[in-house]
Amino acid sequence: MDQRFFRAIQLLLIQACLLLATRVCAQCPANIGFESGDFTNWECKSGSIGMNDGKISLQSTAPTDGRHTIIKSGDPTLLDTYGGFPMSCPNGSGYSIQLGNPGTGRMAEQVSYTFTIPANQNNYSLIYNYAVVFQNPGHADWEQPKFTANVFDVTKGDYIGCSSFSYAAASGLPGFKQSPFKDSVFYKTWTPVTIKLSGYAGRTIRIEFTTNDCTRGGHFGYAYVDVNENCSSPVSGNVQCISDSTQVLTAPFGFAGYRWFTSDFSKLLGTSGTLSFSPPPAPNTTFAVEVTPYPDQGCVDTVYTTIEKSPEIIQLKTPTAPIAGCVNNGVDLTAPLITAGSTPGLNFEYFTDPAHTQYVAIPKKVTSSGTYYIRATNNAGCTSTRPVVLNMFNSPGVTMTNPIPTIRPTLVNLYTAIGGDTSGIKFSFWKDAQTTIPVADPKNINRSGIYYIKGVNEGGCSLVAAVEVLVNDPPLVPPNAFSPNGDGVHDYWEIPLLTDMYPDCLVSIYNRLGQLLFRSVGYNKPWDGKYKGIDQPVATYYYVIKPSAELAAVGGSVTILR
Numbered sequence: 001m002d003q004r005f006f007r008a009i010q011l012l013l014i015q016a017c018l019l020l021a022t023r024v025c026a027q028c029p030a031n032i033g034f035e036s037g038d039f040t041n042w043e044c045k046s047g048s049i050g051m052n053d054g055k056i057s058l059q060s061t062a063p064t065d066g067r068h069t070i071i072k073s074g075d076p077t078l079l080d081t082y083g084g085f086p087m088s089c090p091n092g093s094g095y096s097i098q099l100g101n102p103g104t105g106r107m108a109e110q111v112s113y114t115f116t117i118p119a120n121q122n123n124y125s126l127i128y129n130y131a132v133v134f135q136n137p138g139h140a141d142w143e144q145p146k147f148t149a150n151v152f153d154v155t156k157g158d159y160i161g162c163s164s165f166s167y168a169a170a171s172g173l174p175g176f177k178q179s180p181f182k183d184s185v186f187y188k189t190w191t192p193v194t195i196k197l198s199g200y201a202g203r204t205i206r207i208e209f210t211t212n213d214c215t216r217g218g219h220f221g222y223a224y225v226d227v228n229e230n231c232s233s234p235v236s237g238n239v240q241c242i243s244d245s246t247q248v249l250t251a252p253f254g255f256a257g258y259r260w261f262t263s264d265f266s267k268l269l270g271t272s273g274t275l276s277f278s279p280p281p282a283p284n285t286t287f288a289v290e291v292t293p294y295p296d297q298g299c300v301d302t303v304y305t306t307i308e309k310s311p312e313i314i315q316l317k318t319p320t321a322p323i324a325g326c327v328n329n330g331v332d333l334t335a336p337l338i339t340a341g342s343t344p345g346l347n348f349e350y351f352t353d354p355a356h357t358q359y360v361a362i363p364k365k366v367t368s369s370g371t372y373y374i375r376a377t378n379n380a381g382c383t384s385t386r387p388v389v390l391n392m393f394n395s396p397g398v399t400m401t402n403p404i405p406t407i408r409p410t411l412v413n414l415y416t417a418i419g420g421d422t423s424g425i426k427f428s429f430w431k432d433a434q435t436t437i438p439v440a441d442p443k444n445i446n447r448s449g450i451y452y453i454k455g456v457n458e459g460g461c462s463l464v465a466a467v468e469v470l471v472n473d474p475p476l477v478p479p480n481a482f483s484p485n486g487d488g489v490h491d492y493w494e495i496p497l498l499t500d501m502y503p504d505c506l507v508s509i510y511n512r513l514g515q516l517l518f519r520s521v522g523y524n525k526p527w528d529g530k531y532k533g534i535d536q537p538v539a540t541y542y543y544v545i546k547p548s549a550e551l552a553a554v555g556g557s558v559t560i561l562r
Contacts, residue, residue, distance in 0.1 A: 029115040032126070033229035034095040037070060044068045045110040049212040054142040056108045056212055067109045069098040071224070077362050080224075082133050082179040083187035089129045089226035090190060090359040092349050100211035100222030102133070108212035111225070114154060119202040123305070125234030126195040126207065127253060128227045129359075132176075133187045134169035135219035144168040145214050145221025151195055154204040162299035163195045169214075169221060174294060190224070190359050194252030196234045196291075196303060235289060235305035240280050241382035243313045247280035248385060249287065250356055252303060257292035263304070273355040283309035308381075316376040316384040317341040322391045326461035330365035331390055333372060338388065346376040354385070366390060393459025396425045400453065403468035408501060412445040414453060417467045425455045435464060445469050473501070476545060481559040484529030492526040493558055498545065499523050506546040509558075512539065529560050538562050 031040045046067055047058035063070075071078065072095055073088040080087055081102065089096040100109045117124050132147045151163040167173060169186065179185035197205060211223050234252040251258050251273050260269040263286035269275055275287065286306045293299065318338060325331035332338075333350050350360040351373045360372055369392045375385045398420040406412050414429050428435070429442035430452040439451060448471045456462045474497060482490045498505055502523075509518040509527055517531040529536055538560055546553040 028126075028227075028229045028231040029113065032113055032115070032231075033093055033227045034070065034097055035093060035229060037072065037095050039063045039068060039070070039097075039111070041113060043112045043114075045112070047108045047110075048106045049108045049215050051106065051215050051217070054215050056210065058108060058110050058210075064109075066101050066103075067099070067107070068111060069101075071096045071098055077364060080131070080133060080187070082181055082185045083131070083177070083189060084180065085131060085187070085189040085361050087224060089131075089224070090350060090361060090363055091129055091192070091226060091228060092347050093226055093228070096129075096224055096226040098222065098224050099209055100213075100220070102220050102222065104213055104218055104220050106213050106215060106217040108210065110208060110210040112206055112208040113227075114204065114206040116204045117197060117200050117202060121231075122199055122201045123234070124197045124200060124231060125252065126197070126227060126231055127192055128195065128207075128225060129190050129192050130209070130226075131188060131190045131224040132167055132221075133179075133185065133223070134167075134176075134221045135184050135214070136169040136186055137184070137214055137216070137219040139214055139216065139219075141168050141170075143215040144170070145219055146210075146212050147221060147223045148208075148210040149193070150208040150210070151197075152206040152208060153200070154206050156203070160197075162293070162301060163197070169219075184219075189361060191254065192228075192357065192359075193254035194234050196252055196301065198234065198303060234303050235287075236381075237274075237383050238305045239308050239310050239381035239383070240283060241310050241312045241314045241378075241380070241384075243315060244280050244382070244384070246276065246278040247307075248277075248383070249275040249289075249305060251275075251289045252291055253357060254293075255291040256294045259290040261288045261290070263288055273357055281307050283307050310380045310382055312378055312380040312382050313343065314346070314376065314378050314382040314384050315341075315343045316346070316374065316386050318374060318386040318388050322389040324391050324393065324459040325366075326459055327367050327392050327394050328461065330362075330367045331392070333360065333363040333366055333374065333388065339374065339376070342376065343378065346378055349375045349377075351375065354387075356385070367392060391459060393457050393461045395461045396455040396457050396463045397421050398425065398455055398463065398465075400465040400467055402466070403470050405470040405472060407472045407474050408446070411443075412469050412471065414439070414442040414445060414451060414467065414469075417453065418455075422455075425457050428454045428456075430454060430464075433464065433466065445471070447471055473547070473551060476547060476554045478543065478545070478556060478558065480557065481561055482529070483561040484535065485562055492528055494526045495523060495545075498547070499526075502547040504548060508544045510542045510544075511536070512542075517541065536560060 044061055044063045045058035046061045049056050071088050078087040134145045146168045148166040151160040153160055176186045176188045209225050211221055213220050236250045237248050258273050259271055260275045288302055288304050290302045350363040352358045352360055354373055369390055372388050373385055377383045401417045404412050404417055429439040431437040433452055435454050448469055451467050452464055454464045478495045482493045484491045507520045507523050518527045540557050540559045542557050544553055544555045
């Protein structure tokens with residue numbers, strides 16, 4: 001009885017898979033996206049391109065580092081030498097590959113993967129991503145460096161023309177940019193393309209990616225490739241989850257034009273790469289999208305998709321308020337804080353456009369202001385997209401006066417050192433460059449030294465600048481004479497600056513014979529011209545004043561007059 005029960009459950013699951021054909025049931029071939037971190041199930045070939053005829057000769061080889069190279073997604077992100085874009089595909093996968101290299105010598109490389117489409121999968125597609133780097137020597141087209149993507153129908157023994165294309169190096173290629181590092185190099189950053197294989201159920205298919213240098217041996221061509229590990233209808237977003245209040249269908253990537261229709265073509269619904277609904281359409285509703293390729297890159301075709309219902313719940317949460325960031329540091333869109341509170345186990349992709357055609361180049365360090373789009377996908381194929389707005393700021397554009405001199409008893413106000421545009425900037429004052437020891441009273445600095453001013457703007461960008469404060473001591477100029485005769489005028493040898501500024505000073509007075517007549521620590525009671533209560537005669541006397549332990553002694557003479 002138990003065996004019959006489990007057999008019944010098994011049959012129900014199989015039937016459910018056949019009926020729904022969801023992403024969970026339609027798994028991709030093993031390691032087609034290089035997620036094992038190697039070339040398992042891929043065939044690698046190396047060879048050369050003919051000098052006189054442009055024909056490529058290839059032989060199967062083991063993966064050759066430098067020609068068939070696995071690239072692991074990591075932090076910091078590795079950037080291409082000529083294009084400055086990430087070498088690993090920013091589609092959320094763990095591994096990509098580099099095919100070929102910046103070397104020359106008429107080299108050619110290929111990777112291929114052969115698989116059979118399940119017999120029940122009439123709606124089937126693969127999404128791959130590529131980036132290309134070429135030198136453009138200006139040779140004839142057949143002599144130029146190239147990147148070629150082909151799809152071969154092994155069952156019929158023929159290439160599928162509408163899913164194959166080739167790029168030859170040229171300065172006017174659509175989507176290509178000139179390298180900022182070398183004028184002769186042109187590149188195209190990561191771009192998604194859909195291989196539409198609807199109607200090929202049960203057939204054996206081989207995908208091939210090939211790169212080659214120029215035929216004359218002096219100019220290179222190489223590419224980066226990754227394959228998304230989700231294989232179902234070429235229209236994504238057709239799975240509808242319980243919590244969805246909107247639904248966005250995304251047509252196959254890499255086409256020049258799109259036209260969406262109802263299943264009977266009675267109504268045109270849209271002409272962009274995506275079709276949005278709010279509220280979502282009813283399950284089992286079918287839509288058609290006509291895709292028009294770029295010139296010489298395929299055929300006009302029509303793709304169908306049917307809305308499927310899933311019991312899964314997907315919640316994507318992102319900050320509703322703009323995120324402020326600093327250009328120098330960038331904002332990490334992949335940080336858990338950005339999607340905190342979302343459904344666990346989601347796979348995230350990051351785009352610069354709502355149609356999901358342009359990946360964010362380096363999602364771990366976004367440095368430009370704008371609206372970005374995070375698309376989350378769960379295991380059932382449910383998707384949800386939310387925008388994230390970034391406001392990026394440069395470091396505070398302030399200047400510092402340096403050094404700041406003053407003469408005691410005047411104090412220094414550190415705020416007076418700050419110049420430039422200070423709007424929206426908060427300042428703090430520190431005794432160390434690490435900004436760990438605060439200055440207690442930055443408006444009343446009475447000691448020389450290096451102080452640190454930190455400015456932080458509303459984007460969190462900070463600037464720490466050192467400011468030197470020079471608190472100079474005023475010169476000591478004691479009176480050179482006084483008249484202690486009791487008339488109330490100059491009866492004492494008074495030095496007001498000494499009393500006010502140097503409470504710990506040491507004052508010593510000697511007669512011509514070197515006899516010490518007066519000594520005082522501090523000078524609150526000035527010399528009255530007496531020694532042991534006896535008036536000293538009219539004469540010249542000599543003093544030594546040590547203002548403080550840090551300052552040198554000052555010497556001179558003073559004359560008593562009667």
